Amino acid sequence: MEYLAVLLPSLAVGAIFYFVMRAIFNADRAEREAEAAERTARDNSPAQSPSETVADVEDGDTPR
Known part of the structure; x- marks a missing residue:
């Protein structure tokens, strides 16, 4: 039983x-x-x- 008490914390971690x-x-x-x-x-x-440019899309315009 001592071995279990010693090994249990390491096994849990x-x-x-x-x-x-x-x-x-x-x-x-x-x-x-x-x-x-x-x-x-x-x-x-x-x-x-x-x-269509990236600036058009960034401004909120919808793509055509």
Whole structure:
């Protein structure tokens, strides 16, 4: 029983560390997938017309 009392805190901290790191890596993976999907959608969208500039879009004008 002494061994369990000695090892339990280390095992608990190790388990918490494992779950926290797993959550961080899963969130990072999901963010990378979302960015890739956004990049793919943006690359597949129709090209802007030459008359439309970035300043027009930033001013709030809707694309034609």
